[in-house]
Amino acid sequence: MHTPKISRRAFVRLALLGGIGAGAIYIERQTADIGLLNFLRWSIRGQLQRLKPPSIVGLAMCASYHDDLLSSLRYLWNASEMPSVDGKNILLKLNMLDVVEEDMGTTHPKIVAAVLDLLAELGAGSIVVGDGSFFRRDTYAVAKSCGVVDVVDSHGVPFIDLNYDELVQVKVRDGWIRKSSSLWLPRHVTEADIIISMPKLKTHHWAGVTLSLKNLLGVIPGSRYGWAKNFIHINGINATILGLYESLPPVLSIVDGIVGMEGNGPLFGKPVQHGLLAMGKDPLAVDIICAQLMGFSIDSIPHLSGAAFAGIGQAQKIETRGVSPDQLQKHYAAPPTV
Numbered sequence: 001m002h003t004p005k006i007s008r009r010a011f012v013r014l015a016l017l018g019g020i021g022a023g024a025i026y027i028e029r030q031t032a033d034i035g036l037l038n039f040l041r042w043s044i045r046g047q048l049q050r051l052k053p054p055s056i057v058g059l060a061m062c063a064s065y066h067d068d069l070l071s072s073l074r075y076l077w078n079a080s081e082m083p084s085v086d087g088k089n090i091l092l093k094l095n096m097l098d099v100v101e102e103d104m105g106t107t108h109p110k111i112v113a114a115v116l117d118l119l120a121e122l123g124a125g126s127i128v129v130g131d132g133s134f135f136r137r138d139t140y141a142v143a144k145s146c147g148v149v150d151v152v153d154s155h156g157v158p159f160i161d162l163n164y165d166e167l168v169q170v171k172v173r174d175g176w177i178r179k180s181s182s183l184w185l186p187r188h189v190t191e192a193d194i195i196i197s198m199p200k201l202k203t204h205h206w207a208g209v210t211l212s213l214k215n216l217l218g219v220i221p222g223s224r225y226g227w228a229k230n231f232i233h234i235n236g237i238n239a240t241i242l243g244l245y246e247s248l249p250p251v252l253s254i255v256d257g258i259v260g261m262e263g264n265g266p267l268f269g270k271p272v273q274h275g276l277l278a279m280g281k282d283p284l285a286v287d288i289i290c291a292q293l294m295g296f297s298i299d300s301i302p303h304l305s306g307a308a309f310a311g312i313g314q315a316q317k318i319e320t321r322g323v324s325p326d327q328l329q330k331h332y333a334a335p336p337t338v
Contacts, residue, residue: 035175046311047311048311052317054318056282056318056319058075058080059076059289059321059322060073060075060278061328062275064258065259069110072277073118073277073279074118074121076254076322080281080321082281084122085124085194088125089125090124090194090196091128091130092116092128092129092130092198093131093198094143095131095200095256096139096146097133098267103258103259103271104269105146105266105267106200107200109148110151112129112152113151128158128160129152130159130188132162133222134222137163139162139163140159160186163222164221164222166187167223167224173243173247174310176242177235177239177243177247179235183220183244185248190249194249194251195248195250199214200261201276202266203294203333203335205266207303208301208302208335211255211287212251212283212286213242214287216251217241219244220244239306241303242306242310252280252281253279257274257275258276259273260272260274260294262294262332264336265335272332282314284315289320293329
């Protein structure tokens with residue numbers, strides 16, 4: 001009996017079709033939670049970032065909170081080409097999880113004071129300072145204990161516990177928040193023209209690091225979503241970080257890394273005398289540089305690698321100004337896996 005033979009050309013065609021089919025099945029499985037259209041749209045947007053100019057991240061070395069922080073911040077603001085805040089409504093979103101020793105748990109009050117002084121110089125309009133702690137139900141008590149309330153009072157600026165602010169319903173954007181078309185957010189968040197995210201430089205046992213983007217989760221109100229803001233964990237912490245960022249007013253970054261935290265962050269780690277201040281108008285770029293200065297690659301931080309893939313900010317081309325990154329490089333102990 002004659003056994004039919006397949007031609008080389010036909011074999012190549014079948015192999016290609018098989019490869020395409022296998023690839024399609026793989027993509028379908030990988031995108032089951034986010035949707036194929038979202039996957040393709042984010043992928044294209046991420047590639048288009050390669051065509052855009054570099055984002056600028058300003059870096060300064062400050063050995064102590066007793067240094068001239070205002071001068072350093074003023075330099076970084078100009079070097080980073082930050083936008084005008086003249087007459088704008090500004091929310092300073094601090095990191096007020098809880099008070100721990102050695103200045104490593106919360107945004108330091110001296111940084112807050114220096115930023116308020118700088119914003120006054122720049123002609124900012126209405127300014128409020130706030131956060132909504134995951135760990136403590138009374139964020140004002142945290143701010144009082146660490147000295148932030150004394151600072152804002154002396155500057156005539158209110159502190160808002162974002163867990164209990166009046167709520168406004170906001171439409172979510174870009175497909176990251178599943179099973180919901182809207183979020184309830186604090187009124188002072190929705191009314192801000194600009195949010196300045198001011199995190200501590202810390203490791204985090206769920207997100208890898210606490211930096212500008214992760215710090216934004218504190219605007220999710222506990223009064224609506226409970227403790228520890230269960231909505232975040234139901235939706236997924238990394239997707240929630242990105243979906244929240246895209247649903248907020250423009251966000252700028254000022255990172256307090258003078259004393260950082262390594263290991264079992266964001267609360268029970270060990271202090272790192274880092275001496276770093278970082279600033280920029282692209283939170284993703286700022287966070288990538290800060291993570292690298294902690295010794296972490298972007299691939300080890302899912303919300304940063306996800307943002308880079310989806311083009312949420314510039315990850316391909318980042319220009320640093322100020323102190324050379326080589327002078328600020330550390331190697332933080334990673335958080336424990338959970």
